[in-house]
Amino acid sequence: MLNNxxxxxxxxxxxxxxxxxxxxxxxxxxSWLRPYLAWALVITAAWLWQxxxxxxxx
Numbered sequence: 001m002l003n004n005x006x007x008x009x010x011x012x013x014x015x016x017x018x019x020x021x022x023x024x025x026x027x028x029x030x031s032w033l034r035p036y037l038a039w040a041l042v043i044t045a046a047w048l049w050q051x052x053x054x055x056x057x058x
Contacts (some may be wrong), residue, residue, distance in 0.1 A: 025038055037054065
């Protein structure tokens with residue numbers, strides 16, 4: 001069952017954090033590493049979230 005509070009929190013955080021993150025990644029003169037760092041954070045967060053759910057238990 002969908003947790004409405006969690007969904008609302010995720011939508012709110014997406015609306016607040018996404019513009020700041022896009023600006024941080026695309027600022028002129030920034031390091032070329034920033035987009036890769038952002039993707040690494042997304043992949044790591046997804047992996048940790050799936051790991052907590054028990055999909056990788058044997």
